[in-house]
Amino acid sequence: MLADLAALVTCESPSADLAAVAAGAEQVARLGTRSLGTEPEVLVLAGCTHLRWRLGTGPRRLLLLCHQDTVWPLGTLATIPWSVTDGVVRGPGCFDMKAGIVLAFTVLSRLQAAGTDLDGVTVLVTGDEEIGSPTSADLIRAEATGCRAVLVLEASADGGALKTGRKGASLYELAVTGRAAHAGLEPEKGVSSTIELAHQVLAVAALADPAHGTTVTPTVLTSGTTTNTVPAAGTLGVDVRALTAAEQQRVDAGMRALTPVLPGARLELRGGINRPPLEEASSAALFALAGTVSAGLGLPAPVGVTVGGASDGNFTAGIGVPSLDGLGADGGGANAAGEHVLAAELPGRAALLAGLVTAVLADGDGAGVGVGVPDEEPDGE
Template identity: 80%
Template structure:
């Protein structure tokens, strides 16, 4: 039988959860500030050590700090996945200070996704206190998710390998919905090289990268397929140096989102098939597929289990939705591991000035996570290698 922890058990812990969240939010951790992320990791490590009864491994990859707890000596069974970096630059806290007013929590990163870290530690701490066997649980808290996980992607895939489930503590979708699907994300940088010339005296001697990019923008945008949910969005564009010089260098950033691997690959092939339109222009395509889609089939079983757990706890039946934003859950799903995302805070405004989380929802989310973990860990052999593949 799995351990059942009622919502009331977590309601009593709400003041402690808010205190831990305040500590994390008031330590600003923008992804590109390696010192700030390392400082935030030290706070997360201290909170996690208290909750889990073990110190984490601190993994510094290309200067970026990540934390890993592998609980127990047994095979890996369940991956609990979080990140503690945010999109907010240092100094944002002065503009959006920590506050809890009428049950609304505010502060940079409170929703996306520092509350998720607190929920993970709270659920696991209570399970441990209740005598649950957490052998096989891995908790991974990364420090570069908001910039595409350049150093942690391989680490995430490694930790997910062989697990029966990955539970992602990203913030919920609108109204607390779980994220049962996520579009895959691809990021490109198209670099164009032309030839400079005086724009007034002899523009015909130049190769104009602004004109070249204008044609490429239209060709790239045409790769989108709205009917299939595929977006191809030209974003940042630069070209040239002065107003009286034919531009000889330019570049274009492109953001691609797709619901299926097939669509993601189709667009990638289209991007790689681009050719110059002006004689003398040269193209260089950088980047590519960053995160594969989290397709709904990867979350279906865990979503059904979440519904059963919610019913046992007297919580409303969770809703599921597919969103355009990608997360580290895309990596675990892409590795073939059943993945359920959006298990973190209820609120809104991720990456926006009105970012907020709802305090009264935290106990129910912690209870749901604890129930999911208990159910997954109660299944004998979950996460153990198959006999046929154990020696491969």
């Protein structure tokens, strides 16, 4: 597993560089072809490369969901090189989430060798998760439709905890148009986008509801061009996280109800709900199954947590497919200089994943992992 992980980590694949994502996909394709004995479908959507392995010819039963893009720009290996020291693996993207890809291929390869029937298993490795999955969201939902379960190979939470819930994410840009004027000669003739944005920042922040775990965070703010001009245009970025779809919809309605404060100012709202929440009800049956599998293997009982970050598992839970996240590597430091994987924990993570795959496939009617799985492809958002 470490040798395979080294091959993936040393092929840098930042989301914003489509050529690098394509090169990373080639490396993943080589590893997956060797492990599974079959080449993937290469799906290029709006220039972004995604990989899909559909094992067997029967109906889809189980989706293993991964992504191979990272937040790290090309050249990061020069400052954070691949290394394994005292059992700690380091390198850009090792934890989030290239180790999860390695775990998926390792487990399926071993199960194939042991004679497990993997007909109906899909492995999907996307290339744009870190930037909100703009080209892969519909692909993910379509691939999950009809499956009994989705196992998401994102990195674990602290201490190896599984992610049984994730907040939904909404992303907005609020554009303000005012009117320019000379700041010294006739400022009264202007309509300041900066002052309008100051009002809007406070209105946006007031939409948060800490009691319900809803955060509404004004982020990137721009306005104006020169210091002696009343600014005529500006923008505000807004990041929203919510535990429930109802809260996400409430904030969305509030964002769309914003009105200008200054006479003559105009507002334009762009963006919206990006990922629905992965609510704990979506993962409950799979988490219970993970507990049963762990007990049978003599592994520690899994811990489940809800986290603020979203993943592609939010999409699959959002269409009603049972989804369990955080099944990738144990470690820490995602998206930070301290990103690392604990090598000694990889065999246990692989054993848990193998047990879950086997149990889901053995569950003939899907009753053990949830109900209400859709049998028709959903419309896109």
